[in-house]
Amino acid sequence: MAVMTLRHAVLGLLADRTASGYDLMKVFDTSLANVWPATQSQVYGELGKLAGSGLLEVSAEGPRGRKEYTITQQGIDELRSWLIDTEPDRTRRSETLLRVFFLGVLTPVESVTYLSVEAARAADEHTELERLEAQVDWGDDDLSVYGRLALEYGLRLTAMQEEWASWARDQVAGLT
Amino acid sequence: MAVMTLRHAVLGLLADRTASGYDLMKVFDTSLANVWPATQSQVYGELGKLAGSGLLEVSAEGPRGRKEYTITQQGIDELRSWLIDTEPDRTRRSETLLRVFFLGVLTPVESVTYLSVEAARAADEHTELERLEAQVDWGDDDLSVYGRLALEYGLRLTAMQEEWASWARDQVAGLT
DNA sequence: AAGCACATGTAATTCGTTACATGATTGC
DNA sequence: GCAATCATGTAACGAATTACATGTGCTT
Numbered sequence: 001m002a003v004m005t006l007r008h009a010v011l012g013l014l015a016d017r018t019a020s021g022y023d024l025m026k027v028f029d030t031s032l033a034n035v036w037p038a039t040q041s042q043v044y045g046e047l048g049k050l051a052g053s054g055l056l057e058v059s060a061e062g063p064r065g066r067k068e069y070t071i072t073q074q075g076i077d078e079l080r081s082w083l084i085d086t087e088p089d090r091t092r093r094s095e096t097l098l099r100v101f102f103l104g105v106l107t108p109v110e111s112v113t114y115l116s117v118e119a120a121r122a123a124d125e126h127t128e129l130e131r132l133e134a135q136v137d138w139g140d141d142d143l144s145v146y147g148r149l150a151l152e153y154g155l156r157l158t159a160m161q162e163e164w165a166s167w168a169r170d171q172v173a174g175l176t
Numbered sequence: 177m178a179v180m181t182l183r184h185a186v187l188g189l190l191a192d193r194t195a196s197g198y199d200l201m202k203v204f205d206t207s208l209a210n211v212w213p214a215t216q217s218q219v220y221g222e223l224g225k226l227a228g229s230g231l232l233e234v235s236a237e238g239p240r241g242r243k244e245y246t247i248t249q250q251g252i253d254e255l256r257s258w259l260i261d262t263e264p265d266r267t268r269r270s271e272t273l274l275r276v277f278f279l280g281v282l283t284p285v286e287s288v289t290y291l292s293v294e295a296a297r298a299a300d301e302h303t304e305l306e307r308l309e310a311q312v313d314w315g316d317d318d319l320s321v322y323g324r325l326a327l328e329y330g331l332r333l334t335a336m337q338e339e340w341a342s343w344a345r346d347q348v349a350g351l352t
Numbered sequence: 353a354a355g356c357a358c359a360t361g362t363a364a365t366t367c368g369t370t371a372c373a374t375g376a377t378t379g380c
Numbered sequence: 381g382c383a384a385t386c387a388t389g390t391a392a393c394g395a396a397t398t399a400c401a402t403g404t405g406c407t408t
Contacts, residue, residue, distance in 0.1 A: 003369095003395080005271050012278035022359050036274045037267060039397060044361060064359050064404045079281055083290070088271040090297075091213060095181050095264040098212045100326050102188035104318025105255055114259070121266075142280025145351070149344045150276050160336045168325045175321070179367080179397095198387050215369060220389060240376045240387045356407085363400075370393085377386070 003089060009036050010046050011055060011079045014071040016143045018059060021047050022066070031147055034154060050075070103172070111172045119165035126158035179265055185212050186222050187231060187255045190247040192319050194235060197223050198242070207323055210330060226251070279348070287348045295341035302334035 009032065013024055021044045028038045047069055050056040055075035060068040071079075096118060103111040133151055138144045185208065189200055197220045204214045223245055226232040231251035236244040247255075272294060279287040309327055314320045 005274065006395080008278075009274055012274075012281070015278065015281050020359075021361095022357095025359095032274070032277070034268050035270055035277070037269065037396090040360085041362080041398085042396065044359095048361090062359090063406095065361095066359060076281065079278065083275055083278060083282055084286060088275055090272060092210050093213065093269075094211055096266060097326050097329055098181065098185055098188075098208070099259055099264055100329075101208070101211070101319060101322050102184075102191065102255065102259060103322050105188070105191050105252065106259055110260060143277060146277050146279050149347060150273050152344070153273055153276075153340050156336050156340050157333075160332050164329050164332050168328070171325060182367080196387075197389095198385095213368095216388085217370085217390080218368065220387095224389090238387090239378095241389095242387060354408090356405105358405075359403085361401080363398100365396100365398085367396075368394085370391100372391075373389080375387085378384085380381105380383090 005036065005089070006038055006042060006046055007050065008079060008082045009038065010043065010050060011071060011075050011082075013143075014056060014069055015076060015079055016141070018068050018070045020062075020066050020068050031143075031150075035150060100168070108172060108176050112169055115165050115169035115172060119162050119169060122158045122161035122165060126155065126162060129154050129158060181212065181265070182214055182218060182222055183226065184255060184258045185214065186219065186226060187247060187251050187258075190232060190245055191252060191255055192317070194244050194246045196238075196242050196244050207319075207326075211326060276344070284348060284352050288345055291341050291345035291348060295338050295345060298334045298337035298341060302331060302338060305330050305334060 009028075010024065013019065013027055019027075021040075024043050024047075025040055028036075028043065032038070047056065047067075051058060051069065055072060055078055056069045057072055058067045059070035062068065099114065103114065106114070129151060133148075133155070138148055185204075186200065189195065189203055195203075197216070200219055200223075201216055204212070204219065208214070223232065223243075227234060227245065231248060231254055232245045233248055234243045235246035238244065275290065279290065282290070305327060309324075309331070314324055
């Protein structure tokens with residue numbers, strides 16, 4: 001009973017609107033791709049379990065076996081209680097940063113290259129997010145309003161990463 | 177053969193100095209706690225596999241069954257090739273941010289509380305890292321030099337998080 | 353009729369966490 | 381002698397990824 005975040009991600013999306021597994025996957029592959037990635041097999045599995053335990057119900061069936069899921073009151077209660085009564089798991093994992101610890105086994109030139117690539121990648125991602133922000137037509141529904149807050153986080157994160165990687169690159173270059 | 181980052185984390189630590197599983201766990205629980213957390217059972221398991229495939233060897237046995245592992249040339253080659261020839265997996269997962277998407281199911285007051293808590297938590301973590309930076313006696317060995325770069329990342333990250341959460345809190349408060 | 357998007361599901365494997373299980377040495 | 385620390389290992393479970401497997405309906 002410890003984590004089960006995917007479960008709540010699915011509930012959260014269905015609290016905004018009724019959807020099928022296929023619909024949800026589009027959201028997981030776009031808006032949530034950098035926040036809580038999930039695979040198709042995970043999502044379909046979770047929908048089945050949630051419907052089995054009464055937090056969701058199949059509210060309509062469409063062509064090609066499509067099943068539309070709707071959140072139940074029990075599901076909304078569970079979602080609210082997750083948001084209010086539980087603390088998020090704040091475990092961080094960064095392979096990029098882990099590698100920094102081991103740059104000592106590389107030559108200074110190789111290390112500088114590594115950090116330059118990271119700076120460039122962060123800059124690219126930042127640009128991509130700016131493009132996205134301009135492109136999306138932000139409604140005033142909940143997911144738009146709060147999704148924009150999340151996107152702003154991404155903008156600040158990638159800006160910070162670029163600055164840090166450039167700084168770190170200069171530090172390493174200065175060691176010689 | 178896709179990820180196996182823990183494998184390389186272990187190799188990386190042993191490239192710096194010979195150590196036992198017990199020694200490595202102290203590093204995973206401190207320096208690497210916010211970068212690449214690992215459990216004791218994972219680490220001991222990985223040491224066994226790495227020794228079995230010749231990337232490490234048991235260079236000494238001490239009291240209480242202690243085994244000291246030393247990286248082999250093959251292990252160093254593998255570590256370098258991981259650093260140079262492979263791209264880090266940059267998958268990000270943030271339960272904190274996921275929750276932001278769903279704040280629409282809470283009342284404005286509840287949402288403001290959530291973001292305030294996150295701002296405070298980021299500020300706390302930032303202070304804790306500053307304390308750590310002052311406290312550690314930074315040598316000029318590789319792990320110290322590169323560990324400091326990683327710590328600076330943590331300082332910049334937590335500062336950014338506090339600013340963002342405060343800004344987001346004000347945004348949400350302004351909706352009413 | 354062909355191609356693409358829609359649509360769902362299962363199986364196998366790996367990675368990670370928690371809990372269990374055991375014991376030796378050192379310092380007080 | 382007792383407590384703390386040192387020290388390693390296994391078992392069970394849950395979460396996540398990849399690959400497989402199959403089929404329908406719409407548009408041109």
